[in-house]
Each structure stands twice: as C-alpha cells, then as structure tokens.
Amino acid sequence: MHNMKFLPYLELKPQHQDLRAELNQAFNEVLDSGWFIQGKQLEDFETEYAAYCGSQYCVGVGNGLDALHLILRAYGIGAGDEVIVPSNTYIASWLAVSYAGATPVPVEPDLATYNIDPQKIAAAITSKTKAIMVVHLYGQVADMGPVIAIARQHGLKVIEDAAQSHGAKYKGAISGNLGDVASHSFYPGKNLGALGDAGAITTNDAELAHQLKALRNYGSQVKYHNEVKGYNSRLDELQAAMLRVKLKRLDGWNQQRRALAQQYNEGLQDLPGLVIPFVPSWSEPVWHVYPVRHAQRDALQKHLHDAGIGTMVHYPIPPHLQAAYQEMQLPAGSFPLSEQIHAEILSLPLDPYLSPDDVARVIAAVRDFALGTKT
C-alpha cells in the first residue's frame, strides 16, 4: 500500500496533456491575431456556449462571482433589497448579493440533495425580496419546478448559480436555461475550466444581455460613451480560445464522470454510516464532485490520506459562520442542516481523467474505513 503513488484529489495536468496540441494552436491563433480583449474568440465562444445551454444570449465576464454580481446590478437589485440564497453553498453566492448592497436571506437545503429546499422558500420571502438565487451544488440541479412556481407567484427573478453544473439537466432541460438568468464560472477546476479566471452569463432576456454587455465593459456600449458606472470584468481572448477547445470535450468528460460516479455508487452502497449521493428521478447530474457523508468525516479523511488518497471538504465552514458574515449575527445552530452537511461532507476524487482502477482503490479504502468503524 505505501508503495502506491499518492492519488491527488484533483490533477489538471492529464487533461492539458491530452489537449496540448489544440490548446497550443488556439494560443498561437490569438497571439498572431494581436487582439486580446473583446474580439472574435469571445464572440465565437459566446455563440457556442449559448448554443450549448440552449440560451439565446451568452455574455462572457471575468469570473463566476462577477457574473452573479453583474446580474444583480443589471436587475437594479441593491440597498434595501433581499435575495434568497442557499444556506448550504460556496460563499460566492452570498458575496455577490453583499457586493450589490443587498441582503442575502439564507434558506436551508434538502438534506437528501444538499440543494435549496423549495418548501422552505416561501417563509423567507418579505416585501423586500427581489430574487431567488439557486445554486446547483456539486453538479446536481436544484428542484427548479417549485422554485419557479414560488418566484412567479411573488414576482421574483430566478437566478441560477450554475458554476458547478455545466451540462447538468432538470427534466431533460439544461442547467443555465432553467430560470431567468444564470451565472457560470470557468475556474480551472470546474467541469469546464479555463487556464485562469473566466465566467459567463446566459439568458433569453435581450434587454438584460444588452445591459450586461455594458456593465462588464465600464458601462459602455459605444467606446468612450458611459451610460452607467460599470466595471471591468471581461472574458479575454486567450481564455475564450482555451474554453472553445475544451467546450467540445465537455459532454464526453461529463459522460466519463457519470461512469465513475456509477462505479462509486455501486461500490459504496449499503455501507454502515456512509451516505452516498441521492439523485432524484428528474435529475441528470454532471458530478462536479462526488460527495459522501459520514459522522466521522475527519477520521475518514485521515484514513484516506494515510492510504494515499487526496480528498476535499466542500465546504468546511458555512457562509453564516464565516467571520466575513459576523455582522448578520447568525450563531451556530441557526442553520442546522447546513451545519450538519458542512461537518459531515467529504468529496472523493472524481475527474474524467481518473481510471476505474483509481476509483476502485478509493472504494476499497472507504469500505475498509466504514466497515472497521463502530457507528
């Protein structure tokens, strides 16, 4: 066992080794074009990614957090407004609301799916609520039907944070085209990742897309004419070119993720104390991560580390308990489901470039722990 090579949680090198020739060619094209910001690569990527999501418009931006923030700005959501957010999420979803000057109002997840529980949204809506932000966490879409029904009833916008769900489906419809507008992150480790920071917004709302194109570029539609106080958050030509190469592989990669997730599901079912992911009948996840839960999570993580297997915790501290949100005065116990998930969740290695042998090795080590531990 100790002779075995350490299996890192995530390694991006094999992917780039595989794509090296195409990425180099794309790099050379951009270099030779002499054009690096808001050019043909961005335009083509926007067209191709909009088509992938089945959306009419795609607006490339600097990163996923900016995508969320610019959406809120474009909707005019700001001081005095409230936005419903999941209590169980990466902090970016909350930060975007705070940046806009509005207040995030957390709603607890469904413990089975880890995504926002639509049954709990209505109680969080006030006269100040302007939007519901759902996050398709770990690559599985939230239960959108009831979310949209509540939003329509109260006249609220539905914003999808699709950072982890490129290609995931809800009742056959694709993530990024399930609400009014969606944000996407192409952080390198996401299912579709750039070679640096990048993000995008998809929507079918022409006016919103038009506003977003100004907001990402100093508030300007026509060079040196600034209609609003915008930002500099553009998806540059090099990153757009890299993303165009990788977008062609996304479906194949997601298919490979599904196969490995299936291998985990079969190898880890019925283990005492171990909770494997639940996939509702309407959901086709893309397995951005493969999360398991165990009451002795830290011991499980250590056991795997000692067996030469890297894991990650997504995430160790919920947003409401972060020092950054101290001012909201939400003490431990405020969001017990979210807190339980954060205490028990563990992401096992899952990447299209892992082999079934790698996954078999992880399964063996998890089984060893679960069967050897009194729970």
Ligand SMILES: *Cc1c(COP(=O)(O)O)cnc(C)c1O
């Ligand atoms: C990665 C991520 C973001 C932020 O994306 P960046 O491109 O890193 O700004 C937002 N929300 C979720 C759920 C994420 O996983």
